[in-house]
Amino acid sequence: xxxxxxxxSEPAISVGLMIEMREVPFRLSGEFTSTSxxxxxxxxxxxxxxxxxxxxxxxxxxxxxxxxxxxLLPDEFASGVFTLANVTIGLEFHWQRQEQQSFQGALKLLxxxxxxxxxxxxxxxxxYLSSVISSEMSASCPPELLKAHAVISRSxxxxxxxxxxxxxxxxxxxxxxxxxxxxxxxLEANGQKLESWQSAIRNPQSSIRNPQSAIQIVRWYGRESHxxxxxxxxxxxxxxxxxxxxxxxxxxxxxxxTRGLVLVYADEICDARFSxxxxxxxxxxxxxxxxxxxxxxxxxxxxxxxxxxxxxxLTEETSAERWITGSPPAYCHTSDxxxxxxxxxxxxxxxxxxxxxxxxxxxxxxxxxxxxxxxxDVGNILGLEPLERGVSxxxxxxxxxxxxxxxxIGKELEIRRALSRTHLYSSAFVVCSDGxxxxxxxxxxxxxxxxxxxxxxxxxxxxxxxxxxxxxxILAHYYPGSSLHTLYDGSPRxxxx
Numbered sequence: 001x002x003x004x005x006x007x008x009s010e011p012a013i014s015v016g017l018m019i020e021m022r023e024v025p026f027r028l029s030g031e032f033t034s035t036s037x038x039x040x041x042x043x044x045x046x047x048x049x050x051x052x053x054x055x056x057x058x059x060x061x062x063x064x065x066x067x068x069x070x071x072l073l074p075d076e077f078a079s080g081v082f083t084l085a086n087v088t089i090g091l092e093f094h095w096q097r098q099e100q101q102s103f104q105g106a107l108k109l110l111x112x113x114x115x116x117x118x119x120x121x122x123x124x125x126x127x128y129l130s131s132v133i134s135s136e137m138s139a140s141c142p143p144e145l146l147k148a149h150a151v152i153s154r155s156x157x158x159x160x161x162x163x164x165x166x167x168x169x170x171x172x173x174x175x176x177x178x179x180x181x182x183x184x185x186x187l188e189a190n191g192q193k194l195e196s197w198q199s200a201i202r203n204p205q206s207s208i209r210n211p212q213s214a215i216q217i218v219r220w221y222g223r224e225s226h227x228x229x230x231x232x233x234x235x236x237x238x239x240x241x242x243x244x245x246x247x248x249x250x251x252x253x254x255x256x257x258t259r260g261l262v263l264v265y266a267d268e269i270c271d272a273r274f275s276x277x278x279x280x281x282x283x284x285x286x287x288x289x290x291x292x293x294x295x296x297x298x299x300x301x302x303x304x305x306x307x308x309x310x311x312x313x314l315t316e317e318t319s320a321e322r323w324i325t326g327s328p329p330a331y332c333h334t335s336d337x338x339x340x341x342x343x344x345x346x347x348x349x350x351x352x353x354x355x356x357x358x359x360x361x362x363x364x365x366x367x368x369x370x371x372x373x374x375x376x377d378v379g380n381i382l383g384l385e386p387l388e389r390g391v392s393x394x395x396x397x398x399x400x401x402x403x404x405x406x407x408x409i410g411k412e413l414e415i416r417r418a419l420s421r422t423h424l425y426s427s428a429f430v431v432c433s434d435g436x437x438x439x440x441x442x443x444x445x446x447x448x449x450x451x452x453x454x455x456x457x458x459x460x461x462x463x464x465x466x467x468x469x470x471x472x473x474i475l476a477h478y479y480p481g482s483s484l485h486t487l488y489d490g491s492p493r494x495x496x497x
Contacts, residue, residue, distance in 0.1 A: 003162040003269045007487045010260070013128050013157065014108070015240050016229035017087060017101075018119040023048055024109065030080035032072040032107070038065050040072060047109050047117055054111040071108040071122070081243070082107045084119065088234070103242035110228055120229050121242070128240065129153055129255050135239035137458060139248040141343045142465035146254035148474045151484070152272035152456055153238055155262040158487075159271040161230055214406035217374060218397070219414045220289045258471075260488040263479055265296045270482050277354040278302050278392060278457035279428050279449025280323070280330035281314060282478065287390030288412050288452040296479040299391035299453075302330040302460045313391060320386075320393035321430050324448045327356065331460035332449075343462040354450040354459065357425055361443050363435075366419065370400070373418045374409070378402025380439045384419075384431045392453045393428040403439075412452055425450045455479065 018024065024047040032040045044059040047070070056065040074080020083102040105123030112118055133141075133149040141149075226232055233240040263270035271294065273285070285297035306312070307328050314320045327333070333355050334340070361369070363381060371377055383401040387408065390396055397410040409418055412427040428448040435441030456478040464474050472484065 006162045009488050011125050012122055013125050014229040015121045016232045017121055020115050021117040024117050024119055025085055027083040031075045034065055035071045049111050049117055052113050054109055068111050071106055073106050101242045101244040118228050126255055130251050131240050131242055132238055134251050135241040138343050139251045143250050144471045145462045145465040147258050147471035148461055150255045150258045151261050152274055155270050155272040159269045163269050214408055216408040218410040220411050260486050262485055262487055263482045264485045265482045270296055273455035275451025275453050277332045277450040277459040278453040280328045281392040283390045283392040283394050283453035285454055287394055287396050288454055296482045297454055302332055302457050314393040315389050320389050323393050324428055324430050325446055331463045332457050334463050356448055358446050363441055369421055376407055379404035395427040
């Protein structure tokens, strides 16, 4: 069914805040009532798993509720706030940390046998967006950037919930030539059903035990892994940190001014992806996810005119190396400290070099990381060879050449994950080997950009807004061929039918 026809009013969103928790302390500000009629006054509470159910205890240890699922509704939305301690943000990325966070809307707790407690926030979409754009960026961003981000965050989420999924033709991620996996889950290996791709690597029939054959691990990560809620609260989906971040009237105005507004292409809501910094060239959708082409998620130069002293395409190794090790002009090529302070949250400002960057890894350390992340032992690493690059220079498939065996890994996020204890900033990098002899002592990764690079470049869009571009122009730049459409609660725009 056409996604534009399914949405007539503002939907409510279920956001996963925490999973697999052994205990959930929380504080209520304002009065809440459970869906079964129990009233909870302001104060401190704890949720604990209890066999296949959960218990909610008040600050004095009295049992206040017990059920496999408990949903607490605020008596008043504005004053009904719940606060959680030790919420993890930036999971497995270099800025990972825990925070105390506060939220409006309903608090839902689920008991999952053997998997602890799941914590969910149910909130109207437009209220959710005010938090998202203040969590992804800063509330002090240029207003046109905030409007653009409200549109793409709304579009991305509604496309996940109501849109058509890309059709994958003749493409399934693979682990070696004999093993087939689908969306990261191994289905079959040598005729045997296995639980996970890690199982295949440990399987006695695994080709990793044959030094003449290279194992292949090609994976991507999608929102489909969430079953208890619509969307998670971290970078895997889009950042949502409740009312923890400082809001401003500009944020609320940006959401209100674009209320119900989405990007569309071919009468479907756009799957409007975005990343922090493209590095000067955005990337095709297929580089990061399914092997399909999405016209409005095609790689573009992030600037008005491509510089003459750089050559395309960046899929060619020589051009990619020159681009990545060079300093091409681009919207996202900025070192303006005042602008960076205005547009990035505090923890993102800790990453000082995002347009071009360099990190190093010692031989022994990289071997350990590969074993931890991929459960493979290639022995001494002799080289890292890009086999395929996307249009931004991001590596799609990388060959790890080892003394014992070799491995081919992809796609871009798996490469970033496998070569770092956290994640490399992007897969647009070149590798320099240091040391004497045939076994390098150290690998230097010289890279470009931060994130997958598909769709809107947040740093580039901020610079465009700073230069006076309207949010409509920013969206037209990053999502070529798309148009704007109002779904609900807004005056019709020209062309809306």
